Amino acid sequence: EAGVAQSPRYKIIEKRQSVAFWCNPISGHATLYWYQQILGQGPKLLIQFQNNGVVDDSQLPKDRFSAERLKGVDSTLKIQPAKLEDSAVYLCASSLVSLELYNSPLHFGNGTRLTVT
């Protein structure tokens, strides 16, 4: 089974510029997540989608971050404008929908490493 695909692998931008990350989840996985991982810390959930609907975006800085999952498959995460503190690895994960949701493991991509200068 193909894993979660993310692109680009690396991105360097200047502050106040815009950037977008792309994620293609595992085929058939209805739930998709975006996480932010700052160096030396554990991943922090930004947003969760169920198909193309948002389940939770309470930790997404909505003044500068946006995400969409059109057609319930691929997803993009955008930052506009970027700040220095946005430097991090952005991880996408997906999981199956099951009756016991917390039994379904997350499958992560290898992330996009963003450096804001």
Next chain:
Amino acid sequence: DAKTTQPNSMESNEEEPVHLPCNHSTISGTDYIHWYRQLPSQGPEYVIHGLTSNVNNRMASLAIAEDRKSSTLILHRATLRDAAVYYCILGYNAGNMLTFGGGTRLMVKP
């Protein structure tokens, strides 16, 4: 949110068993205990999860205390490829959302 506490780092010798502890004294009755690990430059990888009973799979074993306030991930024979950050996370009722803490960095010596 129920939190977990893990040592920042641990060392092990290759081919010896490793016991990675996790404390979760505020765990709720329906929280599952999940373990993920993250190898360098990769996304986290699922290892194992459990609710009350001990669990085994091809990667590891999970021992859960009777009061569920702590658990231990057991790697039966550590290899150099097991060097990673190991996260102990509680799964919430509302779905698959997992909040990761700082994890334990496991170093394996040859």
